[in-house]
Amino acid sequence: MKVLHWAAPVLLAALAWAVAPMPADPVVVPGVAPQSPGQSAVEVPQVASPPAIWDQPPAASGPPAVGRLQIPNLGIDAAVEPVLVDAKGSMAVPSGPGRVGWYSAGPRPGAAGDAVLDGHLDTAAGSAVFARLGSLRPGAAIVVLWGAGKSLHFTVSSLRLYDFDAHPDGLFATAGPPRISLITCAGRWDAQLGTYRQRLVVEAVLTRS
Numbered sequence: 001m002k003v004l005h006w007a008a009p010v011l012l013a014a015l016a017w018a019v020a021p022m023p024a025d026p027v028v029v030p031g032v033a034p035q036s037p038g039q040s041a042v043e044v045p046q047v048a049s050p051p052a053i054w055d056q057p058p059a060a061s062g063p064p065a066v067g068r069l070q071i072p073n074l075g076i077d078a079a080v081e082p083v084l085v086d087a088k089g090s091m092a093v094p095s096g097p098g099r100v101g102w103y104s105a106g107p108r109p110g111a112a113g114d115a116v117l118d119g120h121l122d123t124a125a126g127s128a129v130f131a132r133l134g135s136l137r138p139g140a141a142i143v144v145l146w147g148a149g150k151s152l153h154f155t156v157s158s159l160r161l162y163d164f165d166a167h168p169d170g171l172f173a174t175a176g177p178p179r180i181s182l183i184t185c186a187g188r189w190d191a192q193l194g195t196y197r198q199r200l201v202v203e204a205v206l207t208r209s
Contacts, residue, residue: 062095101117114181116172162198162201
């Protein structure tokens with residue numbers, strides 16, 4: 001996912017391991033159609049000495065977790081680690097297929113705006129943490145454990161599919177009601193581009209803290 005530094009459009013171009021993922025059938029979200037193509041790409045400002053995660057294989061162990069993401073309907077209870085951007089200006093991926101990345105230059109979960117978390121659909125070795133994210137439905141519960149035992153309860157409000165290079169309005173926003181966006185790959189693997197053709201974005205609003 002390409003990200004512009006705050007209050008600017010974003011591109012959803014990353015979320016791929018250095019090794020090619022397993023080809024997969026598209027994520028099908030009943031009643032949810034891909035957004036219209038044609039949005040122009042936006043160049044992303046580079047940060048000083050960004051972490052070059054894009055071109056590296058998953059690490060055996062990641063940085064210290066800052067929280068946990070729990071999705072009871074999917075049996076997910078995953079460590080959340082901070083990420084920034086990689087050498088190509090894309091939102092960095094978490095260090096392992098069972099972990100979730102939080103864009104730490106933006107809002108934290110529970111704060112005003114959109115806290116963005118990413119995770120892999122799969123790797124060459126098999127399914128990853130967000131393999132079944134597309135099976136969620138509006139109304140599903142998500143819990144983020146953050147800080148000193150603080151539980152933040154979110155409710156899924158929408159699921160949307162975007163082209164991999166889209167820049168959806170509101171994603172990475174720093175103002176507005178507290179919410180989270182969970183992002184993973186979707187659609188078909190494009191070997192020529194080296195990425196999946198779509199991104200699934202699940203938005204959830206804070207309902208209890």
